Amino acid sequence: MIRLTLTLSSVYLAAVGLALLFVPLQFGVGAVPTDASTELIALLRLLGGPFxxxxxxxxxxxxxxxxxxxxxxIANAVGFGVVALNDVWGVATGEARELAKLFLGVHLGFTLAFLMSLRISARVSLA
Structure with missing residues (x-):
């Protein structure tokens, strides 16, 4: 479970990071204007690095x-949890793009998977 969660999250985060670096306008469709400033594009690309x-x-x-x-x-559970909460807020208020509903499921799924992985790792450390 832990290895699978780390593997899937790694692939997902790498895809998001690469998309932010190389195709930020396409990745941000519905949120980033097609005539986005070069500064906004640079900021989106900057965010790709930490991903x-x-x-x-x-x-x-x-x-x-x-x-x-x-x-x-813990760090992954917090990160994905905060992003999932942001998705919930955006979907509930209507402030997020339509695609946020899909991302909400993904981010909530990763949050739950990391919390379950934490529980497994705690059991292993007690054994």
Whole structure:
């Protein structure tokens, strides 16, 4: 469960990071104007870097014993949890683009998967 969660989140975060770096207008469809300023495009590209960094961290953490992963799992649960809450707010208020409904499911799924992985790692550390 933990390895799968880290693997899937790594692939997802790498895709988001690469999309922000290389196709920010297409990735931001419905949220980023087609005539976006160069400064906005630069900001979106800047955000791609941390996504790639976390993707690499998750990928490299796949082989680490569960008991040693708690900090990585907590950080991911917090990150995905905050993003999921933002999605809930945007969907509930109508402020988010239509695509946010899909992302809400993805982000909530990752949040739950990381929380379950944390529970597993806690059980392993108690054993």
């Amino acid at each position: 790639l960094g976390i993707a690499v961290l998750n990928w490299l953490s796949r082989g680490v014993p569960a008991v040693s992963l708690q900090k990585v799992l």
